[in-house]
Amino acid sequence: MHAYRTHTCGALRKNHVGETVRLSGWVHRKRDHGGLLFIDLRDHYGLTQLVVEPEAPFFGAVERVRQESVIRIEGRVVARTPDTVNPNLATGEIEVRLDSFEVLSAADELPLPVFGEPDYPEEIRFRHRYLDLRRETLHRNIMLRSAIIRAIRQGMEAKGFTDFQTPILTASSPEGARDFLVPSRLHPGRFYALPQAPQIFKQLIMVAGFDRYYQIAPCFRDEDARADRAAGEFYQLDLEMSFVERQDVFDAVGPVARDVFAQFSGGRPVTDYPFPMIAYDEAMLKYGTDKPDLRNPLEMQVVSDHFRGSGFKVFASILEASPKNEVRAIPAPKGGSRAFCDRMNAWAQREGLPGMGYMIFEEGEAKGPLAKNIGPERSEAVRAQLGLKAGDAAFFLAGNPKDFVAIAGKARNVVAEELGLLDRDRFEFCWIVDFPMYEWNEEKKVIEFGHNPFSMPQGGLEALEAAKTDEEILAVKAFQYDLVCNGYELGSGAIRNHRPDVMIKAFEIAGYGREVVEEKFGGMLNAFRYGAPPHGGCALGIDRIVMLLADRQNIREVTMFPMNQQAQDLLLGAPGEASPEQLKELHIRVVPPIAEKKD
Secondary structure, three states, rough: OOOOOOOOOOOOOOOOOOOOOEEEEEEEEEEEEEEEEEEEEEEEOOOEEEEOOOOOOHHHHHHHHOOEEEEEEEEEEEOOOOOHOOOOOOOOEEEEEEEEEEEEEOOOOOOOOOOOOOOOHHHHHHHOOHOOOOHHHHHHHHHHHHHHHHHHHHHHHHHHEEHHHHHHHOOOOOOOOOEEEEEEEOOOOEEEEEEOOHHHHHHHHHHOOOEEEEEEEEEEEEEOOOEEOOOOEEEEEEEEEEEOOHHHHHHHHHHHHHHHHHHHHHOOOOOOOOOOOEEEEHHHHOOOOOOOOOOOOOOEEOOOOHHOOOOHHHHHHHHHHHHHHHEEEEEEEEEHHHHHHHHHHHHHHHOOOOOOOOEEOOOEEEEEEEHHHHHHHHHHHHHHHHHOOOOOOEEEEEEEEEHHHHHHHHHHHHHHHHOOOOOOOEEEEEEEEEEEEEEOOOOOOEEEEEOOOOEEOOOHHHHHOOOOOHHHOOOOOOEEEEEEEEOOEEEEEEOOOHHHHHHHHHHOOOOOOOHHHHHHHHHHHHHHHHOOOOOOEEEEHHHHHHHHHHOOOOOOHHHOOOOOOOOOOOOEEEEOOOOOHHHHHHHHOOOOOOOOOOO
């Protein structure tokens, strides 16, 4: 007989009745039922109920053993009586009557419970993550993560992709976030950077003649944590393809994403492939965001013409002030009550707005201050354009869209939530395409890359050279795209800029001179000078995929050893101080931060 187990704690069934077995695992729960002691023994595979009779010589030892102690037992498998069968347990038709019992590792008093999984402070959970991971839900999430990654690998291999590994110690690149820097011992005063993404390397793999690359890649960004973004590090499905256009990339990764979600959705509907494509400008207009939740059916519309020159002087004067200004409407089907409109107004005020204008549509007329001021004819035109009917309402925002589009997008979601329009039990995918190549940094008063600096501009070099004014430059689109699901950006990608002349011009517009590009990206430029294929790809966030499929709202619930929101590893104490010897070896002196002077 094996030293620790003949079976796992999830393996025994009714056909094992009468066998003598050996099991090892953790004491999940103990119960005393009229002299008989019951133990739920747990391992990675499941639970088995153990029964200890009062006359057993080890009865006292079983009474004293603490939960989460590791034990080894031998015993006979017996059938449960019909009234004690547990249909919710795979081993629920049997139990094991103990013949021997041994404590392999005694547990101290627990800092947090494993059985029952009550809500517990994250600080304690992370400090004792090894206990937290014993909880059924978190254990299941981590196993789901592993299964999803396995399915992704299988899908990518079936599509002809090959798994290659790229370096972790590399050079800094302008990916849009802060780098983690690693000091070099051999080159004092110089630093490596941990990759924010394998962007340059995967493009060089294409230049080297490999056709389809993928990797479950670790990425490192010195960013603040959010519920949907891990602090410090994350994993992504990274892929690149040669001799492709945008649709080729979509047709490679889209079906893999769709199949993975269909496999692990638990029966919830998933968007059929091909996924809809929505232009960035259209997404910002209709949904107020470039990551729309399409489970929400509401679409905003521009209704400026109905207010231009109208009796509602606030909106009319805004429209007169600038040709860039607009009035946009958020439809609210079945929201035609004063109480609901007042709640939305109160929400808008909490968000920092003076309020939101609204109309309530009743049979044959519209009510509210806006309707009163613009008159019945214009109000009816608004209703007709929005496709609303009696009992519905609409909310309005006015100004330069760039100033209110974010709050409009939030308002759209709040309206749908309040009115019960959001169908939560489904996964809705779309591609957002045609992102702006550049954006305006209002704080620095400069033009910057809008998404990914290594993307091919639509129209190539000719489009860049033809754009003379800031307005014309900001109108240039890129072959960039995002994959969005249920309001989350699952991934982004682009058709790459594979020509040195286009790359130098693109960076010049963003404020990088030729000498800077040659210095920072000389390796890539030189590679392109020796024959680079047109190529493109994308990357999907593994953590977010698992978070959605596990029906979690926090990415830390699907990560085995996450940092907390302050980017601290409470389990091992990172970040920690370096010893004087380590600092001397690296030629580094730590300078404490200077305290800010108080007035």
